[in-house]
Amino acid sequence: MCGIVGYVGRQKAAPLIIEGLKRLEYRGYDSAGVVLLQNGAFDVVKKTGRVVNIEKEAAIHGLQGSYGMGHTRWATHGGVTDANAHPHISSDGRIALIHNGVIENYAKIKKFLLEKGFTFKSETDTEVLCNLIAYHYAKEPAAQNGDSRFVSSVRKTLRHTEGTYGIVVMAIDAPGELVTARKGSPLILGLGEEESLVASDVAAIVSRTQNVVYLKDGEIAHLTPKTFAITTLASENVNAVVDKVTWSIADAELGNYAHFMEKEIFEQPVALENAMRGRFSEDGSTANFGGLNISANEFRQVERFMFCACGTALHACMVTEHMIERFARIPVECDYASEFRYRNSPLHRNTLFFVMSQSGETIDTLAALREAKRKGFKVLAVNNVVGSTIAREADGGIYQHVGPEVGVASTKAFTSQVLIGAMLALYIGRMRDLSFGAGVRYVTALKGAPDLVRKALEQAPHIRGIARRFARYNDMLFLGRLSLYPIALEGALKLKEISYIHAEGYPAAEMKHGPIALVSEECPAVFFAASGEMLNKVISSMQEIKARKGPIIAIITESVELPAGLADETIVVPECHEAVLPIVMSIPVQLLSYYIAVERGCDVDKPRNLAKSVTVE
Ligand code: F6R
Numbered sequence: 001m002c003g004i005v006g007y008v009g010r011q012k013a014a015p016l017i018i019e020g021l022k023r024l025e026y027r028g029y030d031s032a033g034v035v036l037l038q039n040g041a042f043d044v045v046k047k048t049g050r051v052v053n054i055e056k057e058a059a060i061h062g063l064q065g066s067y068g069m070g071h072t073r074w075a076t077h078g079g080v081t082d083a084n085a086h087p088h089i090s091s092d093g094r095i096a097l098i099h100n101g102v103i104e105n106y107a108k109i110k111k112f113l114l115e116k117g118f119t120f121k122s123e124t125d126t127e128v129l130c131n132l133i134a135y136h137y138a139k140e141p142a143a144q145n146g147d148s149r150f151v152s153s154v155r156k157t158l159r160h161t162e163g164t165y166g167i168v169v170m171a172i173d174a175p176g177e178l179v180t181a182r183k184g185s186p187l188i189l190g191l192g193e194e195e196s197l198v199a200s201d202v203a204a205i206v207s208r209t210q211n212v213v214y215l216k217d218g219e220i221a222h223l224t225p226k227t228f229a230i231t232t233l234a235s236e237n238v239n240a241v242v243d244k245v246t247w248s249i250a251d252a253e254l255g256n257y258a259h260f261m262e263k264e265i266f267e268q269p270v271a272l273e274n275a276m277r278g279r280f281s282e283d284g285s286t287a288n289f290g291g292l293n294i295s296a297n298e299f300r301q302v303e304r305f306m307f308c309a310c311g312t313a314l315h316a317c318m319v320t321e322h323m324i325e326r327f328a329r330i331p332v333e334c335d336y337a338s339e340f341r342y343r344n345s346p347l348h349r350n351t352l353f354f355v356m357s358q359s360g361e362t363i364d365t366l367a368a369l370r371e372a373k374r375k376g377f378k379v380l381a382v383n384n385v386v387g388s389t390i391a392r393e394a395d396g397g398i399y400q401h402v403g404p405e406v407g408v409a410s411t412k413a414f415t416s417q418v419l420i421g422a423m424l425a426l427y428i429g430r431m432r433d434l435s436f437g438a439g440v441r442y443v444t445a446l447k448g449a450p451d452l453v454r455k456a457l458e459q460a461p462h463i464r465g466i467a468r469r470f471a472r473y474n475d476m477l478f479l480g481r482l483s484l485y486p487i488a489l490e491g492a493l494k495l496k497e498i499s500y501i502h503a504e505g506y507p508a509a510e511m512k513h514g515p516i517a518l519v520s521e522e523c524p525a526v527f528f529a530a531s532g533e534m535l536n537k538v539i540s541s542m543q544e545i546k547a548r549k550g551p552i553i554a555i556i557t558e559s560v561e562l563p564a565g566l567a568d569e570t571i572v573v574p575e576c577h578e579a580v581l582p583i584v585m586s587i588p589v590q591l592l593s594y595y596i597a598v599e600r601g602c603d604v605d606k607p608r609n610l611a612k613s614v615t616v617e
Pocket residue numbers: 310311312313314356357358359360361362365408409410493494497612613614
């Protein structure tokens with residue numbers, strides 16, 4: 001949450017910072033702001049609303065300097081107002097600060113600073129941090145133990161700070177320097193040609209450089225155009241590793257699509273190919289993963305799996321639960337990461353932990369990982385963003401390799417997590433009772449998934465027509481069974497988050513136990529009906545809805561024949577192996593939600609109140 005960009009170099013900083021902020025807007029879009037140091041004073045432009053608002057203002061202000069920083073906000077402390085927007089300037093005018101995170105002891109610090117004569121213009125915890133840096137800065141000798149006064153004042157402040165932060169700081173008499181530090185909020189340094197950058201996400205800096213350093217918790221970096229130095233809160237020097245970003249700016253561009261969500265839905269065949277590449281055994285009967293850091297023998301000892309995640313990623317875990325129990329016959333438990341971290345649930349000693357997270361920065365998922373590690377368990381991560389905090393803190397893991405996902409509503413990250421879950425089930429199953437032949441059929445099916453998804457995507461014009469007819473409803477139900485129950489949950493989540501239609505996902509048979517009271521002509525139901533043992537049961541549930549005049553959209557596989565007149569709309573997807581079915585069935589619901597949101601005039605890529613990466617509790 002919140003996006004941060006800092007630049008120090010030779011180019012005009014304002015357009016570069018604003019361009020970076022636009023790429024970070026998915027992290028929050030309540031307000032935005034930029035600060036440059038010009039003619040010995042901070043020149044700040046900040047406003048509620050989107051980054052485009054400050055773009056115009058920055059041009060009017062004539063922001064010219066070649067170093068500065070900017071912020072796009074997802075409000076935590078204090079409402080959505082111009083005063084609460086970042087950057088904040090200390091009341092003595094000497095320090096400027098942008099911040100992502102929450103300062104938990106801000107009230108105590110504020111009391112201290114008020115007694116010292118500092119004043120406040122906003123309701124934010126960030127302004128408190130800014131004034132505390134100014135307080136230490138004013139007291140600091142010019143240099144101490146090789147530390148500049150600037151770095152040392154930030155370090156002292158952070159030693160007194162509880163909570164989470166990713167910050168960038170400027171000091172009025174340190175032109176051409178930025179100080180940046182993190183604890184719990186991601187920050188990446190970009191090292192370009194005579195320019196240095198810092199941002200909350202690679203997307204904001206990859207147009208300038210592919211050489212990056214992933215800052216770790218408790219580290220402070222000092223940046224000038226040609227140098228960078230990293231130390232810890234305890235003043236130790238850090239030998240940083242410079243990594244190379246493997247994707248380019250074109251991967252994060254909209255191209256010919258109207259929205260990132262649309263682009264990412266249509267990218268799924270290629271995304272799935274990338275997630276699978278090089279991950280099958282030579283004999284074609286099982287999966288291989290390079291980075292698990294746990295031997296096949298250790299895997300064989302596992303008696304239970306525990307999966308933790310949030311939102312869409314949890315739905316992917318639930319599909320994985322089904323696949324592992326079905327094909328490897330090992331018990332699996334899934335939990336909301338936010339609940340697990342506080343539940344202190346009793347855990348079987350031979351449990352292997354997994355967390356799933358697209359961003360790798362979701363604070364609840366990270367906390368669940370840390371809690372499991374604290375209890376002595378190994379934790380593996382399924383994660384998309386390379387170098388993320390979760391990727392670094394996990395004992396091993398599997399990268400999704402689907403490139404940047406920009407749309408707030410997760411699509412390609414979800415289907416690739418489901419795919420990796422199915423591959424894990426195969427890997428574990430083949431260590432147990434799954435035969436060579438069944439393994440080969442499974443692998444063949446997974447390899448065919450991208451083409452089946454391509455076929456499902458051909459339904460887009462038909463689904464768009466259905467969306468036009470269904471966009472007027474205010475409530476909708478999504479109903480599926482077994483591995484399609486999590487897809488029902490995911491369909492409901494997609495619809496509500498981008499179109500603001502109230503939607504619920506249920507196991508289809510659960511309807512009779514309460515939710516059926518909602519059914520009427522005004523509450524349509526989306527059913528997932530695949531060929532197989534559950535088909536007749538699902539058809540019975542559809543009959544129950546129809547008997548109560550509920551309109552029905554049926555998503556069926558090719559060979560399914562529904563009784564005439566049962567469904568008002570039908571979407572047909574290809575027949576497929578059960579390991580691939582949840583992926584293929586996800587496509588129509590993603591498209592349906594997307595087109596309904598477009599039909600209702602919603603801001604698809606930036607739905608209200610949401611941010612893509614949830615780094616606050
Ligand atoms: C919904 C969505 C969210 C995320 C959740 C976890 O479309 O994207 O529900 O799935 O916030 O995010 P990650 O996977 O980054 O941990």
